[in-house]
Amino acid sequence: MADEDKKRAAHRALVDRILNGEGRAPAEQRARAFGNDALSPPLDTLIGKVATRPAQITEADFAAAKASGFSEDQLFELVICAAVGQSARLYEAGLAALAEATANGEAG
Amino acid sequence: MRLDILNHGYRPTTKLLFTLIRLFSGHPVPDAAKLVFYRPDFYGARAKEFTHEAMRGPSAWSVGDRELMAAYVSKVNESAFCVAAHTATARRAYQDGPMVAAVLADLESAPVEEPLRATLRMLGKLTAEGKLSPEDMRDVLSAGVSREQVKDALAVCVAFNTTSRLGDAFGFEVLSPEGFEAGAQYLLKRGYR
Known part of the structure; x- marks a missing residue:
């Protein structure tokens, strides 16, 4: 039980840091990337792909x-938030x- | 990688470390390893802790089983780097390349125990569809998998859904077979910390 809690706790610490810690992107934007929700174009395309079809991401998505x-x-942070967010939903x-x-x- | 900061934005001491690793191992530092050195306070430090706990922490699943789960989840996400890295690591952990290849080619006909097959099937469905029914989970439990094992497998699935997505997004460079073998050797010796 203690070990299981350790896995969950380590995951929660990661989620908490990327959402609530200091960042170059505003916390509100990181939260939206995490939730793959309510982002404006063209960022919504990149973040949506990270969450649902990562193999289709291209240079053009980053360039846009x-x-x-x-x-x-900021993109480093937002892409991480999107990947961790989708994975957290799977968890x-x-x-x-x-x-x-x-x-x-x-x-x- | 697709962001220039992930190729060139490291601190001088980190750059020196990368050079030393390349010199001593004979292989460039894999992009997955580089990523966790970039602003490690944002992602790398905690990601390493979680991944290490999932992959090497106490579990009824063997290290080989967990590496195979990592490879399988990465395959569902079509993440070339992570598939190759964790296929190599699972192969080495089990000392059984044909079995690992069989699982990745066709899970249903592969020569693995039912609990592992049912668990991989469940992780694949969760990764592909983003959801599971209680029936899906009952199938796993009735194959002889304990609740603790399900939770441990979910942690592996979560760790590699994150890493494989980042690999695809940032464009981790696929290494030579020798580079992946060297990486596998390192991961079995040192883990993910």
């Missing part, structure tokens, strides 16, 4: 985001399915 005024350091979905599957004592 840079041309709209984002610095490389929640997996743990929720596990909790439901075992709620009635049918398994486990």
Whole structure:
């Protein structure tokens, strides 16, 4: 149990840092990238691809985001937020399915 | 990599470290390793802690099993760098290249134990579809996987959904087979910290 908590705690520490710690991109923007939600073009394309179809990301996606005024350091942060955000949703979905599957004592 | 800061933006001491690693190992530092050295307070330091805990922390899954999960999840995300890196590491951990190749080619016919097969199937579905039903999870549990093992596998899945997405986004350069073998040797000896 303690080890399981350590994995979750390490993950929470990462999420907390990228969302609430100091950054070059405003915290509100990092939160939107994390949630893949309510971002303006062209950043929404890059962030959306990180979350849902990462293999389709191209140089042009970064070039468009840079041309709209984002610095490389900001994009570094926002792409990380998007990747960690999508993964965090998978974690929640997996743990929720596990909790439901075992709620009635049918398994486990 | 696609951001210039990830190619050239490191502190002088970090650049020196990269040079030394290249000299001693005979291989360039893989982009996945470089990434965690860029502004490590933002991402790298905590990402390494979490990944190490998931991949090398106490678990009923072996290191080989977890490396295979990492390779499998990366394959679902079509992340060439992570597939190659963790295929090489799983192969070396198990000392069984054909089994690892079989799992990645066709999970259903591969010669693996049912608990591992059911777990990989579940991680693949979660990664591809972003959701799971309680029935999906019951299938895994009834294959003989414990709740703790499911949680441990989810942590691996989360770590490699993050890394493979970053690999694809930032454009991690695919190494030579020798470069991936050297990386695998390092990951088995030292882990992810």
